[in-house]
Amino acid sequence: MERLKTGSAEVDEILAGGFPRNAIHIIMGAPGTGKTILAEQLCFANAARDRPVLYLATFSEPLQKLVGFLQEFSFAHPEKLGTEIIYEYVGEDVLTSPQRVTERVEELLTLHRPKIIVIDSFKALADLMPDRSAWRRTLDAIAGMLSAYNTTTFWVGEYTSEMISDLPEFAVADGIVDLARIERGARDERFLRVLKLRGSGFLAGNHAVHLSSRGIEAFHRFITPAAPPDYRPVIERLKSGISQLDDMIATGWLRGTATLVAGPSGAGKTSLGLHFLRAGVDEGEPGLLASFQENPTQLIRVMTHFGWSTKQVLGPGKLDHFYTSPVEIQIDTVAHEIVRRIDTHGVKRVVIDAVSDLQKGASDPLRYRDFLYSLAQMFAARNVTSMLLIETAGVFPGHGLTGYEVSFMSDNILLLEMLLEDKLTRTIRVLKSRGSEHDGRRHALSITQSGVAVD
Amino acid sequence: MQPLNAIEKALILVVERDPHVKRLESFFLEQAGYRVEFADDGLQGLERARILLPRILVTEIMLPRMDGLRVCRALKSNPATKGIAILVFSILSAEDRAREAGADAFLLKPLDDTRLVDTVTKLLRDDREERAWSA
Secondary structure (H helix, E strand, O other): OOEEOOOOHHHHHHOOOOEEOOOEEEEEEOOOOOHHHHHHHHHHHHOOOOOOEEEEEOOOOOHHHHHHHHOOOOOOOHHHEOOOEEEEEOHHHHHHOHHHHHHHHHHHHHHHOOOEEEEEOHHHHHHHOOOHHHHHHHHHHHHHHHHHEOOEEEEEEOOOHHHOOOOHHHHHOOEEEEEEEEEEOOEEEEEEEEEEEOOOOOOOOOEEEEEEOOEEEEEOOOOOOOOOOOOOOOOOEOOOOOHHHHHOEOOOOEOOOEEEEEEOOOOOHHHHHHHHHHHHHHOOOOEEEEEOOOOHHHHHHHHHHOOOOHHHHEOOOOEEEEEOOHHHOOHHHHHHHHHHHHHHHOOOEEEEEOHHHHHHOOOOHHHHHHHHHHHHHHHHHOOOEEEEEEEOOOOOOOOOOOOOOOHHHOOEEEEEEEEEOOOEEEEEEEEEEOOOOEOOOOEEEEEEOOEEEEO | OOOOHHHOOOEEEEEOOOHHHHHHHHHHHHHOOOEEEEEOOHHHHHHHHHHHOOOEEEEOOOOOOOOHHHHHHHHHOOOOOOOOEEEEEEOOOOHHHHHHOOOOEEEEOOEOHHHHHHHHHHHHHHHHHHHHHHO
């Protein structure tokens, strides 16, 4: 099946390579969700002088507005307008005689012989029809004519999900891409989802979308890798960065494994993670700290407190710090950035501080659990050793991992607790170390000026 | 590919039931300088071909009353019509079946005006050269 690239490699990946050619596709969504941007982006990505793109603006998308805003995007090359991309305003024809729209489209098709035709907004045409049967006849004629010719058509419209089962254009369309905006507290999240792609597979589900001057960028829903990780044990023991902790696990801390570190705020999780990464840097293993709490300034402060030279620890080939505010987290975007940095820098050790922050960016608990599982599988597939930090609800012992449902995916579990007596005592214990004997007793953990120590 | 002067205004019979394909074929072939006649089904196409003796017959396979491949075989087995060049232009990916039925060329839908006109023009060129060779 021949495909039409969209100008976004990520959107193409979601569409299993792009929109199928010689087909009719609907790009739907509420105003401001990026429909026109996606349509224009794919127009510029496919523009060619011998077979131009024909962009038909109806009255709800005046031509001046379309072309004016278009020039804000880096993908738009104004020199292509009028030759490789031809904008036509059909609003007046539509207003004068809605049922004449088919003739007008045919005139333009035979005149320009376009390889892509966009009608924006297509829904506006239906809204102008005198009745439903008139629209069905017009739709049948337009669809028949567009299907007869070697062109790929996009009907852009402000359709809602409720209209899909009701409006005849959705039965006619070969592909349907829905762009949605969902309010989460004070911020909006944008998603792209493919509802239909006749004769083709696609990545199902909601995929995060960013709109910027570069156009539309998608971050496909993070899923378990298609090829399962190789579970043949790699018997290569790593150092945790705390020698006493290494002594608590007989044969654990193996490369490619995942360790869950759970504890309340202030228990020493981040410090433990930093030691793990620091030990990797000392061994020449690039590390990645993805944090949603410590910003770069705070991180340097912690390192300096431990007496570490930030120059020795941070930088290319050493420790990479990826910081995102917990307020702005969108889990699929975060996952893609983590994967990108792992692949770019050859990262061997990763600390996520904290995966519980990611829960706030997930649409529901089930998605959160699937996401974490996929993340752990991705690390395993790349033989990356990971430490996933989880902030437990309470300060006192007994507030363990209940309710998090993520412990099943980890090879090791460390539980950090804080005992509030006359003085504050931090403790650590190994709850689980898959396939290894371990010391499950509670040990004192102290955070000193030279780092973390375990007794 | 531009039509040769000598083959301009050549008659092409299009056997097609889809009104949109007919309109587009008519537009592009006439614009390229050919005359176009139509038949809506296979039987009518066969009858009109016997009467009109077009230079080229363009036919879909999926047709009412008689499919395009049967039309093709019927024309090619009749000495009076076997000289008509046949282009099977179908939604079915059936190039081999079309060749077996005696078609001279095959194109898969949807309609690409450049490919259609180029193929028709080539068939006319080949036909003209063959006639010149025979003479």
